[in-house]
């Protein structure tokens with residue numbers, strides 16, 4: 001219920017799930033991060049207006065609109081599905097009609113996350129179980145390459161994290177766990193209902 005109400009507030013449509021007809025074991029289905037989880041996390045985790053966040057596997061764009069509305073932060077949503085990308089664009093048109101004046105942008109790119117060219121100013125990266133560990137490794141490699149070229153501090157934010165993502169970050173990358181935030185209303189029933197933040201760089 002809360003999700004529908006929040007969607008209405010932002011003038012967007014992001015509820016529901018979307019399965020793939022020819023499901024690949026690498027690419028997961030669409031399902032948005034619950035707004036209650038976002039509320040809990042962003043009570044504890046600050047974004048600055050200079051941050052640039054990338055949502056890898058953004059679906060219909062719930063997270064980009066939420067972040068833009070709440071923090072005035074620029075967001076890039078990456079989505080491989082043409083259908084979901086179109087829905088994100090429709091949401092953007094509706095959202096923009098009433099959006100607060102802001103110099104921050106929201107943009108959507110239809111491409112594979114593993115092919116997205118990380119930009120020098122991208123510094124916050126969000127993942128809600130979008131794809132397999134193999135693809136995650138490639139994306140993290142791309143982020144680290146970008147940091148090597150343009151030194152900066154970057155955060156990886158995981159919602160509902162899987163053990164293979166965590167193990168990879170902890171054992172095979174220079175990222176360090178700096179924060180864990182439990183989703184208050186859901187964690188008791190499901191211990192995967194949490195956010196983890198890993199940081200690397202200056």
Ligand SMILES: C[S@@+](CC[C@H](N)C(=O)[O-])C[C@H]1O[C@@H](n2cnc3c(N)ncnc32)[C@H](O)[C@@H]1O
Nearest residue numbers: 027030031032033057058059080112113128130
């Ligand atoms: C669980 S949903 C997360 C949606 C959104 N990030 C959120 O938290 O509200 C995962 C999304 O990742 C997309 N996806 C899966 N594999 C992808 C890939 N390789 N490149 C881009 N998007 C991908 C799916 O189409 C789906 O929309």
